[in-house]
Amino acid sequence: MELKDYNSCVQEWADPLFRFAYKCSGNEEDARDVVQNSFEVLWQKRQEVYADKAKAFLFQVAYRQSVDLFRKKGRIQYTEQPEFSGSSNPGNPDLKRVLERALSQLDEQSRALVLLKDYEGYHYDEIAQITNLSETQVKVYLHRARKTLKNYLVSVENIL
Amino acid sequence: MVTLENYEEYIISYVDGALNAAELQELEAFIAHHPELRSEMSAYENTRLMPDTSMIYANKEALLKQAPKRTISLGNWRSYGVAAGIIALIGTAILLWQHTNNNHVATIVNVTINKNTAQAPVGPIAHENPIKKDKAIQQPVIAAVNHRKQARPGIASAPGINRLTVNDHQNNTAQPSQEKPEVNKPVEIARITALPEPKTIDTISPAKVLTAVITPNETMVADKQDEKDPFAWLPIDDTKKQGLKDLKKTVDKTVKEVRSVTNNLKETALVFKFGKKEITLNF
Numbered sequence: 157m158e159l160k161d162y163n164s165c166v167q168e169w170a171d172p173l174f175r176f177a178y179k180c181s182g183n184e185e186d187a188r189d190v191v192q193n194s195f196e197v198l199w200q201k202r203q204e205v206y207a208d209k210a211k212a213f214l215f216q217v218a219y220r221q222s223v224d225l226f227r228k229k230g231r232i233q234y235t236e237q238p239e240f241s242g243s244s245n246p247g248n249p250d251l252k253r254v255l256e257r258a259l260s261q262l263d264e265q266s267r268a269l270v271l272l273k274d275y276e277g278y279h280y281d282e283i284a285q286i287t288n289l290s291e292t293q294v295k296v297y298l299h300r301a302r303k304t305l306k307n308y309l310v311s312v313e314n315i316l
Numbered sequence: 317m318v319t320l321e322n323y324e325e326y327i328i329s330y331v332d333g334a335l336n337a338a339e340l341q342e343l344e345a346f347i348a349h350h351p352e353l354r355s356e357m358s359a360y361e362n363t364r365l366m367p368d369t370s371m372i373y374a375n376k377e378a379l380l381k382q383a384p385k386r387t388i389s390l391g392n393w394r395s396y397g398v399a400a401g402i403i404a405l406i407g408t409a410i411l412l413w414q415h416t417n418n419n420h421v422a423t424i425v426n427v428t429i430n431k432n433t434a435q436a437p438v439g440p441i442a443h444e445n446p447i448k449k450d451k452a453i454q455q456p457v458i459a460a461v462n463h464r465k466q467a468r469p470g471i472a473s474a475p476g477i478n479r480l481t482v483n484d485h486q487n488n489t490a491q492p493s494q495e496k497p498e499v500n501k502p503v504e505i506a507r508i509t510a511l512p513e514p515k516t517i518d519t520i521s522p523a524k525v526l527t528a529v530i531t532p533n534e535t536m537v538a539d540k541q542d543e544k545d546p547f548a549w550l551p552i553d554d555t556k557k558q559g560l561k562d563l564k565k566t567v568d569k570t571v572k573e574v575r576s577v578t579n580n581l582k583e584t585a586l587v588f589k590f591g592k593k594e595i596t597l598n599f
Contacts, residue, residue, distance in 0.1 A: 159381055159383055162381055163380050163381060166376055166379045166380050167376065170373040170376045170379060171369075171371070171372045171373050171376075172367070173373070174371065174372065174373035175367050175368065175371050178371065188373070191373055191379075192379065195379045199381060251362060252366070252368075255362070255363070255365060258363070259365070270363075270365060271365065273332055274364050274365035274366070274367075275365060275367045277333070279334070280332075280334065298328075298332060299325065299328045299329075302328045302331060302332075302360060302363050303324075303328070305363035306356075306359045306360050306362075306363050309359055309362050309363065310359050313359075
């Protein structure tokens with residue numbers, strides 16, 4: 157890929173990569189480091205990476221780094237976001253926040269798979285390439301993660 | 317086929333967007349027959365994460381790369397320079413060769429001055445230039461001037477010749493009684509003028525071979541100009557003056573020729589191609 161392809165990647169994929177890394181690692185500073193490192197690796201390997209494969213390459217690097225970071229630092233610690241004030245329905249917490257918590261129930265790998273699936277819309281085979289897993293593994297892990305998330309949502313709804 | 321055993325897999329695949337149209341239709345039909353499963357399906361649909369687009373990577377510009385400034389390594393240019401220099405040299409040499417080849421070439425083997433001319437008169441040479449004879453200047457000198465075709469390489473290239481003679485033919489044709497006897501006569505001088513005692517010859521520009529491009533008529537004109545004697549004021553022997561005149565004559569011709577070559581070069585552009593690169597030299 158050329159310089160302009162690289163810069164296009166920065167403009168297009170820095171934000172999605174940051175969101176992915178942030179959700180994976182649960183830490184903004186770590187996520188920024190992951191993004192920066194991913195683009196640096198892409199720049200160094202730009203001769204070997206085709207422009208149309210650059211996104212997958214970035215997520216591959218970011219996935220590995222995020223998982224490694226998480227494993228190094230231990231369990232994820234999401235920063236509690238302030239409650240919505242003046243919510244029209246305070247008894248029904250925001251689904252998004254519940255999902256954030258549900259996501260923290262998953263292991264780092266499953267979380268990354270769900271993020272790649274939902275955030276980026278990758279297919280099973282693409283996720284398999286990025287995570288270096290088999291397609292079957294991806295499918296099994298993803299289905300397992302969905303069940304966990306669904307059960308968490310249902311349990312929260314039941315409590316509330 | 318969707319069953320009560322595998323419907324969950326179908327629902328999850330649906331949430332993952334992994335069902336084809338037929339499978340999706342099958343699932344919808346199955347749920348329609350089992351409305352109690354609709355809430356479960358809805359719960360699975362809620363597990364689909366939506367990216368928070370407000371979350372952006374700040375200072376994206378820091379990740380951008382600039383095009384590196386184009387630098388050309390000195391090593392390459394050095395070799396280009398050497399190549400261009402060599403080709404320019406060869407080109408100049410060819411130009412010069414072609415130019416000189418179309419003209420008469422006079423080779424001055426030696427410009428000599430005989431210190432002892434006064435004591436050793438040289439008759440034949442005096443005959444050769446009657447104008448100077450009138451002034452009673454004895455001719456010591458001499459330049460062996462030849463048409464190129466008549467040049468004898470052995471003589472022209474012999475650096476140390478100091479014995480000079482004049483052709484018999486010239487001696488016969490150049491009579492003192494004639495007015496301007498040399499004007500229409502081609503210069504075919506001679507190889508060599510004779511001096512009685514080689515040891516008495518002092519060579520001013522020893523063994524120096526000068527190549528100049530001159531024509532016979534030009535030589536004659538130059539001879540006439542010599543009458544003004546630009547070196548008259550010099551406190552040296554007449555013989556030395558004559559030597560200086562001849563030297564001056566030759567240098568003038570050479571300068572003239574160099575100027576003409578330079579003028580030719582000014583109108584010439586040399587183009588060298590190195591692969592795809594093209595270098596044009598304008599003079």
